[in-house]
Amino acid sequence: MISHRKAFLVGLLGVLWLFSIAVTATQAADPLPSWKEGDTKQAIMTFVEAVATPGTPNFVPPAERIATFDNDGTLWTEHPTYTQLAFALDRVKALAPQHPEWQVTQPFKAVLDNDLKALGAAGEKGLVELVMASHAGMSTAEFETIVTDWLGKARHARFNRPYTELVYQPMVELLAFLRANGFKTFIVSGGGVEFMRPWTEKIYGIPPEQVVGSTIKTQYEMQDGKPVLMRLPQIDFIDDKAGKPVGINKFIGRRPILAVGNSAGDREMLEWTGAGNGPRLMMLVFHDDARREYAYGPANGLPDTHFGAFPQSLMEEARQKGWGVISMKGDWARVYAFDK
Amino acid sequence: MISHRKAFLVGLLGVLWLFSIAVTATQAADPLPSWKEGDTKQAIMTFVEAVATPGTPNFVPPAERIATFDNDGTLWTEHPTYTQLAFALDRVKALAPQHPEWQVTQPFKAVLDNDLKALGAAGEKGLVELVMASHAGMSTAEFETIVTDWLGKARHARFNRPYTELVYQPMVELLAFLRANGFKTFIVSGGGVEFMRPWTEKIYGIPPEQVVGSTIKTQYEMQDGKPVLMRLPQIDFIDDKAGKPVGINKFIGRRPILAVGNSAGDREMLEWTGAGNGPRLMMLVFHDDARREYAYGPANGLPDTHFGAFPQSLMEEARQKGWGVISMKGDWARVYAFDK
Numbered sequence: 001m002i003s004h005r006k007a008f009l010v011g012l013l014g015v016l017w018l019f020s021i022a023v024t025a026t027q028a029a030d031p032l033p034s035w036k037e038g039d040t041k042q043a044i045m046t047f048v049e050a051v052a053t054p055g056t057p058n059f060v061p062p063a064e065r066i067a068t069f070d071n072d073g074t075l076w077t078e079h080p081t082y083t084q085l086a087f088a089l090d091r092v093k094a095l096a097p098q099h100p101e102w103q104v105t106q107p108f109k110a111v112l113d114n115d116l117k118a119l120g121a122a123g124e125k126g127l128v129e130l131v132m133a134s135h136a137g138m139s140t141a142e143f144e145t146i147v148t149d150w151l152g153k154a155r156h157a158r159f160n161r162p163y164t165e166l167v168y169q170p171m172v173e174l175l176a177f178l179r180a181n182g183f184k185t186f187i188v189s190g191g192g193v194e195f196m197r198p199w200t201e202k203i204y205g206i207p208p209e210q211v212v213g214s215t216i217k218t219q220y221e222m223q224d225g226k227p228v229l230m231r232l233p234q235i236d237f238i239d240d241k242a243g244k245p246v247g248i249n250k251f252i253g254r255r256p257i258l259a260v261g262n263s264a265g266d267r268e269m270l271e272w273t274g275a276g277n278g279p280r281l282m283m284l285v286f287h288d289d290a291r292r293e294y295a296y297g298p299a300n301g302l303p304d305t306h307f308g309a310f311p312q313s314l315m316e317e318a319r320q321k322g323w324g325v326i327s328m329k330g331d332w333a334r335v336y337a338f339d340k
Numbered sequence: 341m342i343s344h345r346k347a348f349l350v351g352l353l354g355v356l357w358l359f360s361i362a363v364t365a366t367q368a369a370d371p372l373p374s375w376k377e378g379d380t381k382q383a384i385m386t387f388v389e390a391v392a393t394p395g396t397p398n399f400v401p402p403a404e405r406i407a408t409f410d411n412d413g414t415l416w417t418e419h420p421t422y423t424q425l426a427f428a429l430d431r432v433k434a435l436a437p438q439h440p441e442w443q444v445t446q447p448f449k450a451v452l453d454n455d456l457k458a459l460g461a462a463g464e465k466g467l468v469e470l471v472m473a474s475h476a477g478m479s480t481a482e483f484e485t486i487v488t489d490w491l492g493k494a495r496h497a498r499f500n501r502p503y504t505e506l507v508y509q510p511m512v513e514l515l516a517f518l519r520a521n522g523f524k525t526f527i528v529s530g531g532g533v534e535f536m537r538p539w540t541e542k543i544y545g546i547p548p549e550q551v552v553g554s555t556i557k558t559q560y561e562m563q564d565g566k567p568v569l570m571r572l573p574q575i576d577f578i579d580d581k582a583g584k585p586v587g588i589n590k591f592i593g594r595r596p597i598l599a600v601g602n603s604a605g606d607r608e609m610l611e612w613t614g615a616g617n618g619p620r621l622m623m624l625v626f627h628d629d630a631r632r633e634y635a636y637g638p639a640n641g642l643p644d645t646h647f648g649a650f651p652q653s654l655m656e657e658a659r660q661k662g663w664g665v666i667s668m669k670g671d672w673a674r675v676y677a678f679d680k
Contacts, residue, residue: 063547140589184549195594207403208593209524209550215590220582220608227611229589242560249480249569250555250576251591253537253548268560273569289620 006032019034019300031177032172034334040283041242044174047281051257052181058279062182063147065252068269069175070261071189071196073308074285075204077166079294080157082307084195087150091134098132108133112194131192135214139228142196148198161338164203168285169337171260175204179313183258189213190240212251213241240265245272260285260326263308268321283324286310292335293328359670371517374674382667386512387621398619400597402522404487407598408588408609409515411529411536411553413648414602414625415544417506419634420497422647423536424451425467427490431474437472448473471532472573474557479568480534501678504543508625509677513602515544518598526596528552528588530580530605534571552591554579580605585612588650598668600625603648603680610663623664626650632675633668 009207025090036040050058051065072078092111094104102108109124119126134144156166160229175185184205187196200206215236223229239247245268248256259266259273270282287310288295288302298304300317318325328335375381390398394675409618412418432442432451442448447466450458459466475483498504527536540546555576558569577630579587585608588596599606599613602625609644610622627650628635628642638644639655658665668675 008664063541066549186549193590193593200405209406209526209591211593218586218589220612227585227608227615229585245560245567245569249558250533251549253533253551255409272560275567280601 011206027266031180032170032173034173034332036331036333038329038331040324043281043324044177047258047279048177048183060257060278061240062250064257065178065181065183066186066252066256067178067260068188068212068248068252068256068273069171069259070188070263070269071187071191073262073287074260074266075113075162075167075171075187077156077168077293079287079296079305080307082191083163086154086163087147087195088134090132090150090154091146092130095133100107126167128235132216134193135192136231136233139223139230140218141228143194143231144198147195151199159336164340166198166336167203168173168332169334169339170332171202171285173335174260175206177179178258180191184210186210186212186252186256188239188244188259188269190238190243192216193239212239212247214243227275232305248272257281259283262287263310264314265308267314267317270321274321281324282296282321283326284310284318285326286315286316288327288334289329289335292339343473349368370514371520372510374384374513374672376671376673378671380664380671383621383664384517387598387619387647388518388521388523391619400618401646404594404597405518405521405590406526406596407518407521407600408521408526408528408592408596409599409615410513410554410601410603410606410609411531413627414606415502415507415511415527416503416598417496417508417633418648419627419636419645422531423503424531426494426503427487427535428470428474429466430490430494431486432470435473461560468575474570475532475535476573476578479563479570480558481568482540483534483571491539500674504539505678506676508552508672509674509679512544512677514600517548519545524550525597526552526592528579528584528599528609530578530583532556533579552579552584552587582608583639584609589646597621599623602627603650604654605648607654607657610661614663616663617623621664622652623666624654624658624659625666625668629672629675 013025032041032044050141051060051061052054056208059239069075072082089111096102096112099108101278102112104293107122109129110122111130145213151162151164153162154163156163159166178185185208187210189196191213193215195213196211196213197208200211201208217232217234217236219232221230235244237247244266248269256273256275257276257279258281259269260283263271266284274282286306287293295302296305296308299310299312314324341649359676372381372384380633382390385601390396391400393399412422416423429451432448436442436452439448442452446461447462450462462678486514491502491504493637495501518525527546527550529536531553533551533555536551536553540551543550557572557574557576559572561568561570561615577583577587587613588609595616596613597616597619598621599609600623601609606624614620616623635642636645636648637650639650641653655665
């Protein structure tokens with residue numbers, strides 16, 4: 001016969017074991033190990049604790065904990081060109097045999113000749129033509145396959161890795177930390193929504209329905225008795241600059257309480273986020289790390305590049321409005337998951 | 341000193357109490373009490389159990405459990421007119437003092453004279469004019485206030501109740517049952533998205549970001565140093581008929597596995613849902629209950645009305661494709677929460 005002490009302990013241990021599950025969940029290790037200790041990390045931790053602690057003045061109900069993130073330059077590398085542009089150029093080359101006229105027509109000739117100067121001269125109109133030729137004329141299902149296949153094969157010229165490995169590990173941790181604290185995380189990107197949706201769930205934990213981006217028009221058609229959505233060569237919506245608050249309102253319908261971007265294209269998203277009532281956190285990633293990633297501005301005297309420009313006026317607005325500026329060099333212990 | 345038996349029991353009871361929480365959660369009472377026992381209810385229960393049971397052939401991962409619901413006539417009453425049209429007419433009357441020209445201009449004169457014949461003669465063009473006059477020209481925040489105020493005051497002519505009480509209790513239960521089984525529930529309505537978002541979370545448990553609908557264009561502006569989104573008198577997107585799969589793809593980006601509608605406007609949403617792989621459930625609410633709600637077709641010889649037409653061809657497509665037809669009269673024990 002077991003002693004009364006032993007009997008009590010057997011039962012009690014069961015209770016303690018069950019409670020330990022709850023305790024482990026709240027007493028987690030550092031949720032942001034790739035962020036260096038400092039003001040930026042502290043600001044994030046303080047904000048998240050404040051909005052997620054019931055009964056405190058800055059508590060925000062979970063349903064209103066909407067966080068929006070730009071993608072290019074905020075969650076993954078956007079240099080030397082936006083990944084989607086690299087995709088478009090590869091796609092034009094792949095389709096060239098079916099389009100002999102491209103050999104003599106701009107901007108296609110420039111792509112086939114790798115003539116960046118002529119490509120630049122084609123301007124925005126030329127860029128739209130390239131996107132339409134490479135992103136339209138197929139069904140949404142076919143486009144998803146094309147994107148997935150390309151991402152599986154394409155490699156970044158400098159890092160010689162798939163583009164989906166060039167995501168910022170500190171941001172992946174931040175997304176997970178926010179979700180663990182009841183936030184709903186969204187992408188709000190100038191990039192094409194159907195270029196992102198095939199992989200954002202696996203890479204960022206963000207499901208398709210939480211990806212907001214630029215869209216082209218689609219049309220419902222019956223093909224051999226089966227419905228398809230055909231991608232038409234017409235821009236539907238550009239989710240950039242003043243289009244970002246428009247996109248947030250249209251697709252999400254609730255104002256974020258946290259927003260992160262990295263360029264002039266994110267200015268209005270941060271303004272819109274900051275103009276709401278209650279606690280807010282707005283941040284901008286500043287690319288000042290040429291060794292581990294890239295360094296570009298033109299703010300703070302860094303080079304002015306074509307992709308993801310961060311002008312001095314944005315740096316000043318950030319200072320005025322109290323937006324955090326994340327220094328890639330100073331705030332991140334690692335940039336990529338493969339960094340040591 | 342307590343006996344060993346008593347000591348053991350004290351500990352054990354703690355364990356049992358903790359386990360009982362889990363057991364209570366799974367051994368719930370009938371989740372659909374407002375549905376009569378029968379084939380329709382059984383089909384729902386069987387489908388949900390099949391997709392939510394891991395290790396069985398029809399299991400669907402939670403992330404893919406997307407369910408889309410039409411709103412007017414599927415979740416709430418759409419007779420004698422769509423609620424949003426009642427809102428537009430009231431709004432035109434409220435704004436009339438600021439628009440003396442409306443006294444002599446159609447379709448406004450028709451609204452002010454309660455001249456339904458002249459209103460009908462104004463056709464779709466007239467309807468768009470009414471929507472633009474009543475739904476645009478203010479900020480998104482102002483429009484939300486206008487909608488909320490109107491819904492608080494307006495009463496349905498027959499039931500003399502707020503429109504938000506004229507939601508179908510069986511559907512409210514179905515939405516909750518689906519969510520309890522890991523589904524993400526969406527509205528996909530021809531109605532205006534900003535007419536629905538102010539109240540869908542409270543009434544249906546569906547947050548703003550899961551409401552897909554028709555949109556008008558908005559524009560980001562600074563007013564007195566504060567950003568606003570102004571509603572422009574331009575249609576952006578019509579989320580009806582072939583627009584529903586387009587809207588589902590644009591806003592959700594994942595094909596539903598369950599879709600419910602009630603009219604010809606939902607045909608393409610059900611076709612699109614049914615064309616995916618794996619288990620699917622498509623249903624149509626059929627309004628055959630003139631006593632508790634309304635009866636209209638023209639299918640099955642019921643009256644042909646202006647709002648929410650269910651043609652015979654849709655009934656035939658439902659039969660051919662195995663879409664469930666929910667008889668309001670035969671399948672629902674209650675229509676509204678206030679029914680006895």
